[in-house]
Amino acid sequence: MDATAGPAGKSRGRRRERAAHRKLGRPALIRRWLAALTAAALCAALPALGAGSALAAAPAAPAPVATAEKTSTQVDDFRACVAGGGATDILLLVDESSSLQGTDPENARVTSASYLVKQLADFATGSKADLSVAVSVFAQGYSRIDDWTSLDNTTLPGVQATIASLKDRVQGMETDYWTALDGARTELAARAAARPGTQSCQTLVWFTDGAINYTIRQSNEDKALFGAAKPFAPDVELTSQAAVEQVRQLAVSDICRGGGLADQLRSSHVSVFGVGLQSGEPSDFSFLESVVAGKSTSDSSECGKLTAPIPGEFHLATDIDGLLFAFDGVSSPKSRAILQTSGICQVAVCADSAHRFVLDQSTPAVRVLATADAPGISASLLDPLGHLSQLPRTNVGTEVTLAADGSSLKYTWLSEKTVVISMAAGAGSKSWSGLWQLAFTDPAGQSGGKPSRSSIHIEGSLKPAWLNPAASPLHVGEKIGNIQLGLLDAAGNPVDPGSLLGDVKLTASLVGSEGKTMVVADALGKADIAKPVTLDLTGFSVGAAELKLDLAITTAPTTAGGNPVPGTALTPALASVPVNLLPPAEFPVVGSKIDFGQMDGTSQASAALQVSGAGCVWLAAGKSPDIVASPAALGKVTIGLAKASGPESCIKVKDVNSLPMTFAADQPDNGSVNGRIELMIAPDGEPGRALPVSVAFTASMSKPLNTTNFLLALIVALVLGPGIPLLLMYGAKWFVARIPGRVLSGEIIPVTISHQQLLRDGQPFVIRDTDLTDLVPMKASGSRSLTVAGIELRAKTGWSPLGSGYVAVLAPARYGVGSAAPAADRRGLTPRLPLAVHNHWVLLVDPMGDPASASVLVLTAGDASPAEKKDIAADIARRLPLLRERLAEAMRAADVAEATTPGQVPGSGPTASGGAGGFSGFSAANRGAGPGGFSGFGGASPDQAPVPEPASGSQDPQVTSPWGTPPP
Incomplete structure (x- = not known):
């Protein structure tokens, strides 16, 4: 094999004692190979992996210890959902507390997370899966640091750049599990709600270096900056150690009570991968483990009532190598890895410490993450024809490509002890099918008794399927025959089970909405898979159900050195098929x-x-x-x-x-x-x-923002805390309150509503190919104001120095509501959007017009794909009729019977209630400022930063918005 690498890969002469293991084809190496194979055959040992005189005296190689998880978990349900074609969301939630400066100074979390998204991108690119990722951080608060991204190899660099920015996010003061989980819950719930009618497959990858903890607010500055209390304990100010402990206990209780935050995630079908970094001073991760997995293995404490199936997986890591293995657990969304534990060869390559797996024509690709607990190790890989590949260490992170016999092999050393190897079968390759063996060798012979371990991801080309789902409607109480199960290849083409060299067993179960389960097919072998089966729907309830398919695959057995070698039992290929069990034909x-x-x-x-x-x-x-x-x-x-x-x-x-x-x-x-x-x-x-x-x-x-508490904190900060740079806080918020400079398209589309259905020109609403073709002029650095189809979008800061700004949608003589929070002002009449207006929309209504008519302002990213536009159209069709009803309620509540003066912005006149933040103690949102002045907290003049105005002695009557209190 020929090796090619970057400049960092050309360091072959660094250590003389490793030279023989780095260069292929040397006569001495070949002689050692022949001697080893001969000795192995004479001893009737398992096939030898490599060279080294120690092999001649080695006993028959024992099988490496393999870990196989049999218990069904919610993670398995996630994988089955992905395999079934659902839309996949993976949220990376990463600790940003200041303790990371000591526990992770080398940024192992960044390396591991980058490795994870690289594998996910390869998976999504190869499988064409609908997979999106986002990165969020938490400490005393929660925030998402980048938009959700449809992941593949083209978008990977941007996601990895976001992950790289985590190196500098180490200033947090707490490890607030409750806020972290609630932020993730809200994030994922919004994603699922935006896809009506589409199966969502969601998982949370949660990393932290410490146990749940809260911090005393030592000063009024602390209270103003970080909040005096928590949402789950609003009456307890964090001003003493006793209060801190009380808040911690309240957080633990609310997370783990029956129906609490942990159960809310589980009942929303969100699986959780938890990763705890144990470095330096030991941390107690028993609570974290119970939140993730339902129960702690260290003290048997349980969390929540929805603990079966096991809701998640918890991994404890102490270094970069442990973190890599922890993140590797979710790197193949459709299947689990095969885990093996073995030893380390001393001085020379050996057979008894090899990691072994058997491939055949049903396994076109494999990825192995492997590590050995010793410094200065080397790695070797033996293919089924006896060709040895040495995997010499390069600079960490440098990928090396080896090629031979039409197949490809790539490897990358991720640390001094851990290597990842990716292989793909080539057309007509003769060395692919059979036994592969990987071993680590310690040339110094100083690591006897220490372990090596591997995580082997074998990509099976087969998946189970229900081949004729449209053949018969599934009415409860009936027996449905001719249900045809089968196998599909990676391209979705049917596969004849009899053509397989290995062994397969197909099991199918129907699970009803109330938990009733019926085995439809039990471990069908190759000869029986093609035979039709029957669904007996007697006793099932009308409603949603799920056909769960489980395909157990064992690769074909082989021989090596004249000795039989059994095939490798792969982790089952799972698939979940949502079905609707129907009532009798005359029922709705x-x-x-x-x-x-x-x-x-x-x-x-x-x-x-x-x-x-x-x-x-x-x-x-x-x-x-x-x-x-x-x-x-x-x-x-x-x-x-x-x-x-x-x-x-x-x-x-x-x-x-x-x-x-x-x-x-x-x-x-x-x-x-x-x-x-x-x-x-x-x-x-x-x-x-x-x-x-x-x-x-x-x-x-x-919950709505507690305006009373906010005002008290503000007053205290102004009067008692002169050191707080409030003007700087407002200035900073004003500076970033811009509509992002991403390419934008916008269009107004007239619609009508009939019987709760949204129509466009008398037909169900769609976004047409001719829509959204014009781009909105804007600065690359972002804009504070844009005009789209005669409607102004104006960035506002809001009246709180904290939180995010928003965009006010100023549509003359029309009321409206935005599709995303903050949605509208306090009266619920003037529409608002988040600063990132892209891929959102606004409902607009003329109060003097036909109540069944409306307009929708659609704002999409200029590079939005047809699929993304289709999703936006579906969201509009689903939600707009309901928002129209709520807008009508808001209009009635605000008593807007008086005609709106043409050209006047609804809600902006002299009787308008509330300021930009919806609180009338400050200046009104659209109340104009004098030349060079400001419009108060609601909206700054485009060229100057906002300055808070003192609250007036009188206030307009408050009207509760049906959209809820906007965020600050």
Whole structure:
């Protein structure tokens, strides 16, 4: 084989004692190889891996210790979801506390996370998977530091650059698990809600170097900068050690109570990979492990009630090599790695410490992450034909490519002890199928008894599938024959099981919405997979279900040195197929899930539940929602369906295509509400035949900003804390309050609403190819004001010195609401958007026009793909009719019967309530400033930074916005 590398890879003569192991083809090396193979054959040992006289005296090589996880986990469900084609979100949540300066001075977390996204990009590029990643940080707070990115090899450099910036993020003062998890929960819930009708596969990769802890606020400056209290403990100020301990206990309690934050993530089908870095002073990670995995192995403490299946995986690392293995656990989203533990060869390459795996034609690629617990090691790889590849160490991070026999081999030393090897089969390669062996050697012979370990990712080209899902509708109570299961290759083409050289076993199970499980096929072998099976739906309930497929694969056995070698048992290939179990044909069919989206500062929301067919639907009388997980202070939750509380007031399905569902709670709180509600369905005129349908629902909530506490903190800071550079804080916020300089397209599209359906020119709403073709002129550095189709987008700072700014959408003589928080002003009439307006939209309504008519301002990134535009269109079609109803409620609440003066911005006149932040103690958002002046906290003049105005003695009446209190 020929080796090629960059300049760093040309350091072959650094250590004379390793020279024989670095250069291939030397006569002495060949003689040692022949001697080793002969000795191995005479001893009837397992095939030798390499050279070295020590091999001649070696006993038969024992099999390396392999770790196989049999227990079903929520991580397996995530992998099955990915294999089933779901949209995948992976959120990296990384600690930025100041302790990292001591625990991770070499930035091992950055190296490991960069390795992870590199493998994920390779996976997404090769499989064409819909996989997105984002990076967030936490300490005393939570923030996402980059947009969600559709990951592949073209977008990888940008993601790795974001990860590289983590090196400088080590100034945090706390390790606030609650805030970290709640931020991640909110982030992932928003992603799932934006994809109605699409299966979401979501996981959280969570890294920290310490246990949960909080810090005393030593001064008024600390209170103003970091907050005096936490959202989950608003009445406890962090001003003493006793208060700090009380807050810590409250956080632990709210995370781990039944239905608490941990259960909210689990019931939202978010799997968690937790990584704890143990370096220097030992940290207690037992609580972290219980949050991630449901139970701590060290003290058996449990967290939450949803602990089966096991909700996540926890890894403890002490150095860069441990971190690499921890992050490697999620690097192949569709399957688990095969874990092996072995030894280290002393002085010469040996057989008894090799890591071994068998490949065949069903395994076109493999990646091995391997490490040895010794300095100065070398690595060697033997292929099935006996060709030896030495893997000489290069500079850390330098990739080296080897090529022979049509196959490819790449390796990279990630640290002094850890190497990653990637191999792919070439067309017609003769050396691919058979036994491969990898060994580490310590030339100094000083590491006897120390371990080596490997994480082997063998990419199987086979996946299980339901081949004819459209052949028969699945009606409960019936037996559905001719269900055809089978195997597909990586390109999605059917594979004849009989053509495989290895062994396969296919198992299929149907899991209903209430947990009822039926085995459809049990370990079908190659001869039986093609035979049709039957689904017996007797006893199953109407609603969402899942067909789980499990394909166990063992590669073909082989021989080496005349001795038989069994094939390698791969980790099962999993797939999850969502199905809808239907009622009898004359009944209506309702959707499987209601997503009420994000509620900011409010406890009420609306959503549409799809319905089709004919018949009648109503809410089951006397049935309260079954709440699986929810915030603690939420109070009573009520799910409504218009006035359809019985068969006499049911909704006729022939008149609608969606059901208007409502959500209400006693009060807002922080967290997710997940549960199920029971609806009744019946044929027209036959209420006596009614059937119950259990429908899942979800909602994400956040408390409103406590304006009283904020004002008190501000006053205290101004009066008692003269050292706080408040003007600098406001100035900094003003400086960054810009619409990002990313290419932008915008267009206004007229729409109508009929029976809760959004129409465009009388047809279901779509974004056409001819839309969004013009770009909006803007500066590369960002803009404070843009005009799109006659509508001004103006960046505002808000009245708090903390948090983010926003964009006010100034549409003359129209009211509206934005598609993302902060959505609207306090009255709920003037639309707002986040500063990053790209890929968002705004509903606009003329109060004097037809109530069924509206306009939507669509703002997309100039490089948005057709798929992204399709997703935006789907979001508009799903949410706009409901937002129109809420906007009408806001208009009625604000008593806007008086005609709006043409050209006047609704809500900006002299009677407008509230400032830019929606709090009327400060200047109004759109109240103009004098020349060279400022418009108060609400919006600075474009050329000057904002200065806070003193609160006036009088205030306009407060009107509660149906959109909730905007963030500061």
